Amino acid sequence: MPDPKPEKPAPSGQTPDVDACRPACPACGGRLVEQKQKLICSRCRTICETCCEGGQG
Numbered sequence: 001m002p003d004p005k006p007e008k009p010a011p012s013g014q015t016p017d018v019d020a021c022r023p024a025c026p027a028c029g030g031r032l033v034e035q036k037q038k039l040i041c042s043r044c045r046t047i048c049e050t051c052c053e054g055g056q057g
Contacts, residue, residue, distance in 0.1 A: 025046055
């Protein structure tokens with residue numbers, strides 16, 4: 001039996017995955033979370049500086 005709602009392809013230039021546009025840790029590629037106004041990697045706990053703090057941001 002065919003699927004009643006087949007998945008539609010994303011329009012060109014857009015990705016359907018929301019995680020694709022979220023910042024990632026430059027050390028391990030993990031997801032960054034904000035704690036005490038700092039971005040911290042949820043995987044390796046590296047503090048990732050923003051461009052205003054001297055990092056590559």
